[in-house]
Amino acid sequence: MSNDKKLDFLQALRGLAIMMVVLSHARWFFLVTPYQQTAETLLHGGAAGVDIFFVISGFIMAYTTKGNDGSPASLMRFYIRRFTKIWIPYAVIGIVTFAVAKGTGIFVHENLIWIAKSLIFIPPDAHSFLYLGGGLTDVAWSLNYEAYFYLIFGLSMLFARFRYVALFGWCGICLIAVPLWDHGHASLLVTARVxxxxxxxxxxxxxxxxxxxxxxxxxxxxxxxxxxxxALTARLVAFSGCVGFLWCILENIASDNGLLGWGGWAVAMVLAISLASKSTHIPFPAVLAWIGNISYALYLVHPLVNMVAKELFLHYGLMPLIPTIGHVILTTSISILVAAFAHSILDERLHVKIRDGLLASRLFRAPRISISIQSTS
Structure with a gap:
C-alpha cells in the first residue's frame, strides 16, 4: 500500500472536520427564533472540527519532515510550502470577505491596520479570548495559531536530531513557565490568559x-x-476512537475547544485511526475524502457564502426562509461548489505556481548548515 493511500484517512478526517465546522456555523441562522436552543444543542459540537484540524496539522508536520536534514535551505523550503499554501487562498478570499462585510468602510485607518496585521497572521485584538479578533474572516483565528505553529516547528528543525527537544522546550516555556511566572499556575483551559x-x-x-x-x-x-x-484489534481500536469522539459530541461531554474539551477526544480519535491504518484498510466514503481535499477552501468561503446569502434573502423579503433546514442545505451546498472552484484556482493553480517559482528561485537557496549540539554524556 502506498504512503498516499495509507494516509487517505487524514483527508477523510479533514472532510469530517470541515463539515462539522460548516454545520456548527449554520446554527447562527436560527438566532432569536424558537429553534435557537435546538440548533445550539444539535450543532454547537461541530466546532470540535477545529480541534481535529489542529491535531492533524501536528501529525502532518511530524510525518512530512521526518527526513529533514536540519539545514537552512530545508527550513526555507518548509516555510515556502507551508505558508504559500495557507496565505494565498486566505489573502484572496479573506480580503473579499472583509470588503463585503465592511463595504466602503474598508478604507478606514483602523480597518487597514486590521488587514495588514491579519495578512501577516498577527492577531488584531488582544482582549478577545482564544479568537483574538480573528482576522479577515471570523474563522481566521485558527490560521493565526496554525501560522505560529509552522513558525516554531520550522525553527526547531534547525536543531536537527534535537529538534523535538527544542520544540517541546519552547512550548513548555510558553505554555507552562510563562503562566506560572505571570499568575502562579498553568492551565489547559483555552480561556486562560496572561x-x-x-x-x-x-x-x-x-x-x-x-x-x-x-x-x-x-x-x-x-x-x-x-x-x-x-487486523481485527486494529479495527476495534479505530472504532473505539470514533465512537468515543461521537459520544463526546452527542452527549455534550465536552463543550469547548482544547485538550480538556473536544481536543482531548480528537487526539484520541486521530491516534486510534492512525494506528489502525498501519494494520488494516479503513474504508471512508469517497465524498468525505473529496471534501477533505477542498476543506481549506471550504473553511474560508463558507462564511462569505453565508453572509451574502443572508443579505440577498433580506433584500428580497425572504427572511422567514433563513432559519430553516432548507437554508442550511442551500448555503452548505453552495459553499461546497464555491470551495471546489476556489480550490481549483487558488490552490491547485495559483498556489502551486507561486510555490514552485519560489522554490526554484536562487533567493531562497541557502548553504547547508545546521545547529549542532554536542552531547556531554
Whole structure:
C-alpha cells in the first residue's frame, strides 16, 4: 500500500472536520427564533472540527519532515510550502470577505491596520479570548495559531536530531513557565490568559497549542515501528476512537475547544485511526475524502457564502426562509461548489505556481548548515 493511500484517512478526517465546522456555523441562522436552543444543542459540537484540524496539522508536520536534514535551505523550503499554501487562498478570499462585510468602510485607518496585521497572521485584538479578533474572516483565528505553529516547528528543525527537544522546550516555556511566572499556575483551559495587552503573547501562551503537540506525538508514533499486529484489534481500536469522539459530541461531554474539551477526544480519535491504518484498510466514503481535499477552501468561503446569502434573502423579503433546514442545505451546498472552484484556482493553480517559482528561485537557496549540539554524556 502506498504512503498516499495509507494516509487517505487524514483527508477523510479533514472532510469530517470541515463539515462539522460548516454545520456548527449554520446554527447562527436560527438566532432569536424558537429553534435557537435546538440548533445550539444539535450543532454547537461541530466546532470540535477545529480541534481535529489542529491535531492533524501536528501529525502532518511530524510525518512530512521526518527526513529533514536540519539545514537552512530545508527550513526555507518548509516555510515556502507551508505558508504559500495557507496565505494565498486566505489573502484572496479573506480580503473579499472583509470588503463585503465592511463595504466602503474598508478604507478606514483602523480597518487597514486590521488587514495588514491579519495578512501577516498577527492577531488584531488582544482582549478577545482564544479568537483574538480573528482576522479577515471570523474563522481566521485558527490560521493565526496554525501560522505560529509552522513558525516554531520550522525553527526547531534547525536543531536537527534535537529538534523535538527544542520544540517541546519552547512550548513548555510558553505554555507552562510563562503562566506560572505571570499568575502562579498553568492551565489547559483555552480561556486562560496572561496579564498582557500583547495579542501575540496571548496566542503563544494559549493552551490550545497543546493540540498541535498532540498531533506531533501521534505522527512520531505513526512513523515508528509500533504496529497493531492483529487486523481485527486494529479495527476495534479505530472504532473505539470514533465512537468515543461521537459520544463526546452527542452527549455534550465536552463543550469547548482544547485538550480538556473536544481536543482531548480528537487526539484520541486521530491516534486510534492512525494506528489502525498501519494494520488494516479503513474504508471512508469517497465524498468525505473529496471534501477533505477542498476543506481549506471550504473553511474560508463558507462564511462569505453565508453572509451574502443572508443579505440577498433580506433584500428580497425572504427572511422567514433563513432559519430553516432548507437554508442550511442551500448555503452548505453552495459553499461546497464555491470551495471546489476556489480550490481549483487558488490552490491547485495559483498556489502551486507561486510555490514552485519560489522554490526554484536562487533567493531562497541557502548553504547547508545546521545547529549542532554536542552531547556531554
Amino acid at each position: 496579564n498582557s495587552d500583547n495579542a501575540y503573547l496571548q496566542l503563544m501562551t494559549n493552551p490550545i497549542i497543546f493540540e498541535f503537540l498532540g498531533g506531533v506525538i501521534i505522527g512520531k508514533i505513526y512513523c515508528s515501528s509500533f504496529v497493531i499486529r492483529d
